[in-house]
Amino acid sequence: CLQREYAIIIKADPHELMRAQPGRYNGRYRIRVVKNALIKERWQDLIVEIPSIIKVSGLSDMVLTEQKNLHAKGKYSARYFAEQAFCIYSSSGSYMISAMGSHHDGNNNMFFLENGANKIRYRLSLATDDRRYRRVRPGQQLEGGNASQVPNCSGASNVKLRIAILQSWLSRKPAGTYSDVVYLNVMPK
Numbered sequence: 001c002l003q004r005e006y007a008i009i010i011k012a013d014p015h016e017l018m019r020a021q022p023g024r025y026n027g028r029y030r031i032r033v034v035k036n037a038l039i040k041e042r043w044q045d046l047i048v049e050i051p052s053i054i055k056v057s058g059l060s061d062m063v064l065t066e067q068k069n070l071h072a073k074g075k076y077s078a079r080y081f082a083e084q085a086f087c088i089y090s091s092s093g094s095y096m097i098s099a100m101g102s103h104h105d106g107n108n109n110m111f112f113l114e115n116g117a118n119k120i121r122y123r124l125s126l127a128t129d130d131r132r133y134r135r136v137r138p139g140q141q142l143e144g145g146n147a148s149q150v151p152n153c154s155g156a157s158n159v160k161l162r163i164a165i166l167q168s169w170l171s172r173k174p175a176g177t178y179s180d181v182v183y184l185n186v187m188p189k
Contacts, residue, residue, distance in 0.1 A: 022052040022092050052188035057152045058086035062163060078164035085157035090147035094189040097144040099124055102181040104138040111138060113178035120178050121169045127160040
């Protein structure tokens with residue numbers, strides 16, 4: 001008896017998979033072998049699991065610039081400030097987002113820029129779905145809103161990140177280059 005192995009290859013267009021809703025898809029196919037009028041037939045189940053796909057694009061390093069004309073908004077006035085728009089795509093449609101900096105206090109209440117032993121506190125805020133900015137504490141999860149249904153937002157953006165340093169946080173800090181790395185964690189809702 002001669003045994004032969006066969007491979008069945010199922011291909012899917014990656015662009016179609018990016019557009020597919022996450023979930024479990026089931027199907028069946030039939031294999032029919034005919035040899036010398038002998039017919040062998042077998043049904044086989046096929047299960048494809050499509051996970052939620054999330055893609056963040058458009059982020060880059062930010063440089064804070066000094067604001068010469070301070071205009072108080074409420075009780076705060078930012079002395080150094082930067083904003084950046086970027087894109088969050090999610091195949092599931094909605095997402096949660098959190099931020100964690102390399103330098104933060106042990107209680108996850110504040111972010112810090114560091115220069116050796118010197119630290120300067122800063123505020124990180126996010127605006128999603130053209131809503132107003134919401135302050136983010138290190139590790140805090142926020143409901144992100146509606147993600148783009150198109151990877152890279154077709155060149156546009158759907159989220160804004162703001163970094164601000166208040167004048168009061170700069171007192172008695174030596175001049176120098178202060179830095180931090182912020183990690184954004186985006187997950188399906």
